[in-house]
Amino acid sequence: MSARCLRQSWLRWSLWFSLLVWLGGCAHPLTLSPNLAAMSGTVETKIEKRVGLLVTDADRQVQVTTPGGGGDKVSYFPYRDLEPALYVALSESFASVARVASLSDPKVAAERLQYLVKPSVRTTSFSDSVLTWPPTLFTIELVVSVNDSAGGLVTELRVTGEGRASFDEFKGQPGLSANRAAEDAMKKLIQALSSSPALR
Amino acid sequence: MQAPPYQPSLDNVELLKKTASPTALGSFTVQAGGPGVVAIGLRGSSMNSPVGADYAAYLAGALYQELQLAGKLNPKSNVVITGLLLKNDIAAGGLSTNSGEIEAQFTVINGGQERYRGTHRAEMSWESSLFGAVAIPKAQQQYPLLVQKLLTQLWADARFQAALK
Numbered sequence: 510m511s512a513r514c515l516r517q518s519w520l521r522w523s524l525w526f527s528l529l530v531w532l533g534g535c536a537h538p539l540t541l542s543p544n545l546a547a548m549s550g551t552v553e554t555k556i557e558k559r560v561g562l563l564v565t566d567a568d569r570q571v572q573v574t575t576p577g578g579g580g581d582k583v584s585y586f587p588y589r590d591l592e593p594a595l596y597v598a599l600s601e602s603f604a605s606v607a608r609v610a611s612l613s614d615p616k617v618a619a620e621r622l623q624y625l626v627k628p629s630v631r632t633t634s635f636s637d638s639v640l641t642w643p644p645t646l647f648t649i650e651l652v653v654s655v656n657d658s659a660g661g662l663v664t665e666l667r668v669t670g671e672g673r674a675s676f677d678e679f680k681g682q683p684g685l686s687a688n689r690a691a692e693d694a695m696k697k698l699i700q701a702l703s704s705s706p707a708l709r
Numbered sequence: 710m711q712a713p714p715y716q717p718s719l720d721n722v723e724l725l726k727k728t729a730s731p732t733a734l735g736s737f738t739v740q741a742g743g744p745g746v747v748a749i750g751l752r753g754s755s756m757n758s759p760v761g762a763d764y765a766a767y768l769a770g771a772l773y774q775e776l777q778l779a780g781k782l783n784p785k786s787n788v789v790i791t792g793l794l795l796k797n798d799i800a801a802g803g804l805s806t807n808s809g810e811i812e813a814q815f816t817v818i819n820g821g822q823e824r825y826r827g828t829h830r831a832e833m834s835w836e837s838s839l840f841g842a843v844a845i846p847k848a849q850q851q852y853p854l855l856v857q858k859l860l861t862q863l864w865a866d867a868r869f870q871a872a873l874k
Contacts, residue, residue: 682713
């Protein structure tokens, strides 16, 4: 083999290798976008309290990468994505909701907020497909701490949402299992809030 | 392929709580032949609205969600917002950067009289990829953010706020 052929062959293999490495390190972007309309009107009587939803800027920057199908990964921002759904879930459950940036946010006093709700989110994803990357199973565990305005813990609630999607369903919506898991988690959260005696 | 369901901007909702009066929504339509108003092309794929027959329904749904969450939606109100979607496009062909734009005309009828007519336009660009498996979902995800940005402009428009009162 001539030196020129060897050089061309090496170049070809280098390019393929670089491409594979790049692809291997690359996660497919997803968003967790539940159908919020499905969450409304699920509670008969709201809890007569004013609450603050506490999601910090640091929370919103948290990016999570979990497994998809075919050896690929998916990547998303759970707090940033779920914040509107959490706000809707609290609006369904309580008389009024406001966003607060910290436990010492001046809004707590100005709006006479009685509870501060801080969520913690854990996710898992999985796919049984070797050919397609969107997850076929997604879970979201929400742990919600409810504190009073003085900082005392009122209650802590834990719910887990699960979403499944098959190829026929997710081929146009790669985040479908995640969206379903988010909707399931939020509906369970609304239920848990409304049935918690500590919050009445 | 469908655009993701709209997620309300909580900044918009909190602004509406302070500035808006109870409002109803009227008809939302698309400009015939407007780019992307019925379907958005993403590298050979077509992205449709998950609600209604076109993206005017998506836009109306976005206003509905934010007004409702702010407690400012009243279908019986004399103040009615209508909309005409003029442009709605995403350029997803770029190898490293993609962009999107949306433009709509909004009208406020208050007590039977037109109190506001204005056009708002929002645009965004984002880092993308050579590979469609990354670029297409990323473009898909940007669409609700583009609509959020348009509504942020609308709700913050002082003339629009005055027309709602």
